[in-house]
Amino acid sequence: MLASILSLGGIGLLAALALGLAARKFAVEVDPRELAILEVLSGANCGACGYPGCGAYAKAVAGGTADPTLCTPGGAGTVAQIAHILGVEATAAEPQVAVVRCQGDNDRAKLKYHYLGIYDCTAAQRIADGPKSCPGGCLGLGTCARVCPFGAIEMTAAGLAVISREKCTGCRKCIAACPRQVIAMAPLRATVHVLCNSQDKGALVRKYCQVGCIACQICHKTVPAAYVIENSLARVVYEHQEEAAAAVAKCPTRCIRDFAEGYPEGSRFSAPTCPTTAGRAA
Amino acid sequence: MRLKSFPGGLHPPDNKQFTAHKAIVDCPLPAELVIPLSQHIGAPADACVKVGDLVAKGEVVGQARGFVSVPVHASTSGAVVAVEPRPHPAGKPLPAVVIKPDGEDRWIDGLAGIPAEEQDDESLRDRIRAAGIVGLGGATFPTHVKLTPPGDKPIDTLILNGVECEPYLTADHRLMLENPERIVDGITILQRLLGVRRTLLGIEANKPDAIAVMTKACAGTSIEVVALAVKYPQGAEKQLILALIGKEVPSGGLPMDVGVVVQNVGTAAAVADAVRHGRPLVERIATVSGPAIANPQNLRVRIGTPLSHLVAVCGGAKGELAKIIMGGPMMGSAQLGLEAPVTRGTSGLLLFGPGQFPRAPEGPCIRCGRCVRACPAHILPTAIAACARLDRFDEAEGFDAMDCIECGCCTYTCPAAIPLVQAIRQAKAAILAKRRKG
Numbered sequence: 001m002l003a004s005i006l007s008l009g010g011i012g013l014l015a016a017l018a019l020g021l022a023a024r025k026f027a028v029e030v031d032p033r034e035l036a037i038l039e040v041l042s043g044a045n046c047g048a049c050g051y052p053g054c055g056a057y058a059k060a061v062a063g064g065t066a067d068p069t070l071c072t073p074g075g076a077g078t079v080a081q082i083a084h085i086l087g088v089e090a091t092a093a094e095p096q097v098a099v100v101r102c103q104g105d106n107d108r109a110k111l112k113y114h115y116l117g118i119y120d121c122t123a124a125q126r127i128a129d130g131p132k133s134c135p136g137g138c139l140g141l142g143t144c145a146r147v148c149p150f151g152a153i154e155m156t157a158a159g160l161a162v163i164s165r166e167k168c169t170g171c172r173k174c175i176a177a178c179p180r181q182v183i184a185m186a187p188l189r190a191t192v193h194v195l196c197n198s199q200d201k202g203a204l205v206r207k208y209c210q211v212g213c214i215a216c217q218i219c220h221k222t223v224p225a226a227y228v229i230e231n232s233l234a235r236v237v238y239e240h241q242e243e244a245a246a247a248v249a250k251c252p253t254r255c256i257r258d259f260a261e262g263y264p265e266g267s268r269f270s271a272p273t274c275p276t277t278a279g280r281a282a
Numbered sequence: 283m284r285l286k287s288f289p290g291g292l293h294p295p296d297n298k299q300f301t302a303h304k305a306i307v308d309c310p311l312p313a314e315l316v317i318p319l320s321q322h323i324g325a326p327a328d329a330c331v332k333v334g335d336l337v338a339k340g341e342v343v344g345q346a347r348g349f350v351s352v353p354v355h356a357s358t359s360g361a362v363v364a365v366e367p368r369p370h371p372a373g374k375p376l377p378a379v380v381i382k383p384d385g386e387d388r389w390i391d392g393l394a395g396i397p398a399e400e401q402d403d404e405s406l407r408d409r410i411r412a413a414g415i416v417g418l419g420g421a422t423f424p425t426h427v428k429l430t431p432p433g434d435k436p437i438d439t440l441i442l443n444g445v446e447c448e449p450y451l452t453a454d455h456r457l458m459l460e461n462p463e464r465i466v467d468g469i470t471i472l473q474r475l476l477g478v479r480r481t482l483l484g485i486e487a488n489k490p491d492a493i494a495v496m497t498k499a500c501a502g503t504s505i506e507v508v509a510l511a512v513k514y515p516q517g518a519e520k521q522l523i524l525a526l527i528g529k530e531v532p533s534g535g536l537p538m539d540v541g542v543v544v545q546n547v548g549t550a551a552a553v554a555d556a557v558r559h560g561r562p563l564v565e566r567i568a569t570v571s572g573p574a575i576a577n578p579q580n581l582r583v584r585i586g587t588p589l590s591h592l593v594a595v596c597g598g599a600k601g602e603l604a605k606i607i608m609g610g611p612m613m614g615s616a617q618l619g620l621e622a623p624v625t626r627g628t629s630g631l632l633l634f635g636p637g638q639f640p641r642a643p644e645g646p647c648i649r650c651g652r653c654v655r656a657c658p659a660h661i662l663p664t665a666i667a668a669c670a671r672l673d674r675f676d677e678a679e680g681f682d683a684m685d686c687i688e689c690g691c692c693t694y695t696c697p698a699a700i701p702l703v704q705a706i707r708q709a710k711a712a713i714l715a716k717r718r719k720g
Contacts, residue, residue: 112618116641117704118671126711127704128373128618 033085034062040081042073046149048171061086069093073150073169095188096170098152098163101197102138102182103255103264105158109137109209125179133208136197138182144174156266164269165259191260192226192236192244194219199231213255219247285487287511288521290658292691294449294514294612296488300571300578301452306460308582309595315357315381315586316368316623317343322422324350329379335362338390340562343379352414352424356381357564357584359388369621371608371628378623381586393560403475406557413556414563414626418548419443419454419517420609422627425553428543429475435538437476441526442469442483444492444547445510445517448610451630453567454547456580458485458492461551462499468550469505471557476543481505482526483547488512514612515689519544521658533685568624570596572632574603583624590620592631605634612690645698653692653702659685663692667705675716678709686710 038058049070051057060066061082068082068090079092115124115131121143124130130139140159152167153174163174165188175183182197194213198205202214215232226244227234234256236244248258263269320326327344331337337356344354360383367375396409411426431437442465446454458465473481483500485493487509497507510516510525520531522544529540537544548567555561564585571578576597583592589606593599606617609629624631653663661682669678683706692702 113616117701118708120671123704123708126708127616 031059031062034058036085037061037082040074040078040085041071042078042169044073044149044169044171046073046169046171046173048072048169048173072096073171075169096185097165097168097188098170098172098174098183099186099193099195100138100144100161100163100183101193101195102134102136102160103195103211103257104132104134104137104209105156105160105266106140107158108211109134110207122177122179130180134198134200134205134212136180136182136199137209137212139180143177143179144183147173147177149173154268156264158266160264160266162263162267162269166269187238187241190236190238190241190244192241192248192256192258194227194234194236194255195257195264196233196255199233201232205232211253211255214253216252218250218252219256222247222250285509285511286525287513287516288524288658290656290660290691291513291515291521291689292656292695293512294694296449296512297571298450298452298455298488300450301569301580302455302489304452304456304578304580306456306567306580306582309584309587309592311358311383311385311387311584312587312591313382314363314588315360315383315584316378316588317354317357317381317586318368318370318376318378318623318625319344319354320370320372320376321354321585321625321627322352322416322424324348324352324424324427326377327351327354329365329377331362331365331379333362333364336360336384337362337381338388340390340393340564342562343381346411350424350427352411352416352426353562354379355414355562355564355585357586358383359386360384368623369618371615371617371622371625373615373618378586389561395558395560406471406475409560410553410556413552413561415549415552415556416563416626417546418552418566418626418629419546420613420627420629422625425545425549428545429472431476431538431543436541437538437543438479438541439527439543440469440473440476440478440481441522441537441542441544442481442505442547442550443517443519443522443544444483444485444489444496445522446489447486447512447514447517448612448614448629449514450571450632451569451610452571453569453580453629455489455492457548457551457567458489459495462495464551464554465496465547466499466503466505467558468552468554470503471553472543472545472550473504478543483507484510484516484522484526486510486512486516514691515658515687518658518687518689520687533682563626566624566626566628568592568628569630570633571630572607572634573638574600574633574635576600583628585624585626587624588620589617589622589624589631592624593620593633599633599635601635603633604636605639607632607634611639612694613688642699644700647698647700650697652695652697656691656695658689658691659687661685663702663706664700666709667700667702670705670709670712673712675709675712678706679713683709684713 041054045053049057061068069079071078076092083090110133111131112133113131121139121141142155144161145153150167152164196213198212205212205214213234215229219227223243223246226240245258248256325347330345331343338359341356342353343356346353360381363382364380368378370376407426415425416422523542552563568583569580570592579596607614666678666681666683686706690703
């Protein structure tokens with residue numbers, strides 16, 4: 001009895017000693033700031049910062065090799081917290097959101113063939129450049145929605161991707177996934193966008209889409225500072241965003257949209273109450 | 283005797299009865315010929331005519347760019363009315379030369395045959411290249427490249443492909459029946475250029491008449507005609523080599539790695555025309571068939587003839603069209619409409635009405651292994667497709683996705699209707715893109 005208690009206890013003590021020594025000898029130094037930074041990051045591992053996940057970015061920031069303002073999903077709040085941990089001054093870049101530059105769903109834009117293959121935009125794009133007649137339009141098979149780590153992209157019933165301005169954190173994963181470059185980044189404060197990506201001439205656009213930009217220049221003539229027309233496609237000059245809304249109602253094909261008035265038809269997202277701060281952690 | 287074949291593959295209903303007995307008919311000239319500058323694998327040709335130019339039949343309208351490229355010729359005489367992007371069988375508008383025929387169908391001056399026997403190899407190869415000859419089986423690889431093997435890869439066997447294993451198509455079959463002497467003549471030229479020891483002509487056993495005719499035509503030459511088991515894809519280059527001489531082309535390799543060059547019988551006939559008559563490749567034989575065409579036929583058709591003209595010549599379509607395929611139903615490409623023209627690779631045009639090309643909705647993989655058994659490349663289509671659909675392209679590469687020949691056996695046999703070939707093609711494209719990036 002006694003012998004067994006002593007022997008077992010002895011083994012236990014020896015093992016404890018060995019573990020204790022090993023813990024000292026093989027201890028890995030972790031910068032406490034790295035752990036603190038990891039705490040404040042969103043934890044989505046989206047890769048928007050350019051590092052493989054939040055852990056790698058926290059390490060790089062604590063080590064001084066990365067800019068502390070790169071976490072776009074975290075926004076200004078996270079940047080302020082990281083700056084506080086590091087004891088430096090840092091201000092976040094202007095918040096950005098991704099915008100789907102298309103409103104031509106399957107009801108409003110023509111299809112050139114009936115696609116029956118793999119339900120994926122990249123796969124469809126490989127077959128005669130995609131089933132949409134418009135070379136720049138949204139294919140509507142949801143490849144972007146599947147890669148979004150924040151659930152910010154919904155597919156409407158008629159096959160159009162719509163990005164929530166509240167949920168989008170600007171990580172750009174959807175931009176990399178889209179085979180047709182339909183999605184682009186824009187400042188969050190801008191609510192007026194030209195939702196068209198076709199660089200074809202107006203007469204051709206009219207043939208395949210009811211809501212495409214026909215480069216009629218009416219928006220540019222209404223507010224010359226806020227719109228430019230390049231390659232038969234209008235574009236909002238975001239520096240003059242405030243004035244852009246004046247041309248929304250004048251667009252003959254209704255391809256200019258003010259998100260303050262709501263999302264494209266068919267979307268279940270509601271209009272944001274305050275487009276600049278809604279959904280952002282302060 | 284057991285017929286030669288390869289492991290794997292399958293036999294879809296061949297439906298050749300619609301056209302196999304019909305002699306080749308000359309397709310009348312259309313109102314407009316649209317000659318695409320990209321009709322072969324490799325760099326597209328550069329247009330060398332402008333609007334308003336008068337061209338003769340056989341005149342070069344597009345010059346070859348680079349070694350793996352061939353010139354493009356006017357397929358009748360007439361005026362150039364446009365040089366612009368036009369619908370192409372690839373599904374998008376590509377640069378083309380549009381010719382309005384003058385009806386005279388006048389050959390370019392100075393065409394003359396050359397006695398092949400007195401020519402050196404180099405000038406013969408140049409002549410074949412200048413004639414714009416590419417593999418007419420459908421892959422359209424420039425023939426002169428295949429006839430210029432690198433010095434460290436000696437070629438000892440020439441294989442002629444008269445298999446025509448795709449359902450519906452009977453163009454090569456009819457050519458063998460009607461013009462065996464042209465084929466044999468072309469083969470002797472190819473034999474000489476390659477300096478081969480052995481020449482084999484493979485024909486599937488479902489064409490006994492073609493086997494008989496070719497055997498007779500080859501009597502007294504060194505060409506052996508071999509009957510092959512009826513199985514798809516017997517006419518695929520690597521499967522044909524395995525069936526005929528039992529050699530397997532290594533993974534990632536070419537037939538020349540096992541000392542073989544494979545040419546289609548139609549290509550051999552075109553080589554004979556180029557050398558004996560100096561005629562460039564301006565026409566080919568195409569089968570117009572399918573359940574939705576009124577009068578299926580084998581047509582001798584000019585390169586650049588719009589598909590709609592072919593349909594009109596064959597009595598028009600029966601009712602509404604649901605699917606249009608250029609080439610065979612297994613490997614051909616679906617068309618957006620009938621606007622695209624016939625190119626050098628157009629072995630056939632198939633029309634199907636609604637419900638005649640059924641496609642079940644996709645279901646889950648039931649692990650039956652039919653695709654694996656049918657795969658003539660001995661890879662695992664189901665595993666590669668599964669990896670591809672999860673974007674795990676490295677793993678797909680590990681399963682030898684690049685060895686897929688895209689024959690479609692797996693998709694055809696899959697009871698769950700999984701688009702296996704499409705997924706594998708996606709994996710191949712991703713792997714190639716990664717390799718290019720380095």
